[in-house]
Structure formats: C-alpha cells, structure tokens
Amino acid sequence: MYYTYVLLSKRDGKRYVGWSNDLEKRVNKHKLGLVSSTKFRLPIKLVYYEACLDKNKAIKREKYFKTGFGRRFLKDRI
Numbered sequence: 001m002y003y004t005y006v007l008l009s010k011r012d013g014k015r016y017v018g019w020s021n022d023l024e025k026r027v028n029k030h031k032l033g034l035v036s037s038t039k040f041r042l043p044i045k046l047v048y049y050e051a052c053l054d055k056n057k058a059i060k061r062e063k064y065f066k067t068g069f070g071r072r073f074l075k076d077r078i
Contacts, residue, residue, distance in 0.1 A: 002058035004065065006048040006074060009041035015074065016044070017065045019058040023049060047078050 003023040007016040007030055016038050020026035027046050033039040052058040064070040 002052045002055045004050045004052065004058045004061040005046060006065065006078065007038065007044045008047045008078075009038070010043045010045065011041050014041065015047075015071075015078075016041070017062055019062045021055070048074065 002019060002021050003026075004017070004019045005023060005027065007018075007027070008014075009016070016030075018026070018037075029035050030038045030044055031042070033042055038044055050058075050061060052061065065074060
C-alpha cells in the first residue's frame with residue numbers, strides 16, 4: 001500500500017502533504033524532526049490520509065492536494 005497523508009503543524013497551523021509506503025514510519029520521522037521540511041514546524045499531527053494500491057496514484061493524489069482544488073477539498077474534509 002502507498003499512502004498520501006496530511007500533517008498539521010501546531011506551531012503555525014499550516015499543512016504538509018506527502019506520500020509514503022510506510023505511513024507509521026514516515027509520520028514518526030516527521031515527529032522526531034528528521035524531515036527537513038517539517039523539523040522547524042513541530043509539533044505536528046497526522047490529520048488525514050488515503051491509501052492507494054499504486055505508487056503513481058499516491059503521488060498524483062499528493063500533487064492534487066497541493067493545487068487550489070485540493071487545498072479546498074482538504075479544508076472541507078479536515
């Protein structure tokens with residue numbers, strides 16, 4: 001399985017969108033400050049994720065979430 005996920009920074013209230021094939025391990029790396037994109041935005045929490053069978057579909061979904069339509073979808077969903 002491949003996962004597209006959304007993290008919310010409790011520090012600045014901004015979202016981070018990513019994808020991984022091991023959601024639990026990846027989120028833990030974020031929480032420990034081992035990911036440069038989020039290490040200065042800690043603490044963070046997982047607020048949304050989707051599972052895909054295909055890696056390319058998970059990446060495509062991540063790119064969608066970074067568009068205006070995708071941000072609006074997440075705002076309505078979260």
